[in-house]
Amino acid sequence: MSEPILEVSGVAKTFILHLREGAKLPVVEGAGFDLHAGECVALGGPSGAGKSSLLKMVYGNYRVDAGAIRVRDGEETVDVATTAPRRLIKLRDTTMGYVSQFLRVIPRVGALDVVAEPLVHDGVPVAQARARAGALLARLNLPERLWQLPPATFSGGEQQRVNIARGLIAHRPLLLMDEPTASLDAANRGVVVELIEEKKRAGVGILGIFHDTEVREAVCDRVIDVTSFGRAAA
Structure with a gap:
């Protein structure tokens, strides 16, 4: 092993x-x-x-x-x-990645950019990172109408899906x-x-x-x- x-x-x-x-x-x-x-x-x-x-x-x-x-x-x-x-x-x-129970993000940043940020930090071009973030949010059934809104306004379940997407998007x-x-x-x-x-x-x-x-x-x-x-x- x-x-x-x-x-x-x-x-x-x-x-x-x-x-x-x-x-x-x-x-x-x-x-x-x-x-x-x-x-x-x-x-x-x-x-x-x-x-x-x-x-x-x-x-x-x-x-x-x-x-x-x-x-x-x-x-x-x-x-x-x-x-x-x-x-x-x-x-x-x-x-080392971490998916906590609670979402802690910068206020007024939209959910799509919250999820894409780890990829951008890794050097992935912004457009590509946002596309991958959108695909992951769609897979987690977060409506596209919410992607540009700050997740602080979301329900608990919606926030958790954003949190999971952010934690899993980068390797x-x-x-x-x-x-x-x-x-x-x-x-x-x-x-x-x-x-x-x-x-x-x-x-x-x-x-x-x-x-x-x-x-x-x-x-x-x-x-x-x-x-x-x-x-x-x-």
Whole structure:
């Protein structure tokens, strides 16, 4: 088997509650697993087990108290837990994508340009990037009349489709997904399943949280029980 795209080893995280006299809230301890190209792995466990926290640690949004999170970036391996901020930004630009539950974009920018932006950042000509963005939005059943409007005005399900399109449009070898189908109807959940399968066939390694049982069973090769990583947060 090829070298993993992601290796998590001995990761621990505890939150300090400064408004509660410094009380400590353990999240995970001794977390360890790996992820290979073309594989989709789900983080499983009940609400509060630390799934989202672990995903954010892999992306570098949360600091790690102990352990290593190694991401393969071409011929180099980068430890997200210790790397410099500039190197982390570069890693996100080239290697690591993220589809969060919530869409955070610049106000007043239309949905088409929101989705096209990662391609433009990669050097794809604007017209070509917008064409590919339109094709993806159409596939996700977002009406064309909405494409020029800022997604802040959209419904939750519409915003989530824009979020998914933006996260999937550019190729990144490692993709993190946090409940990507939470606000979608059955038809659009089916489209997302197809898109995830296409990413897997393209060799993308996917780590995600999938509370929808049908989606999880359709796309995930295995499930990692986060509750096995020490005493999780309540």
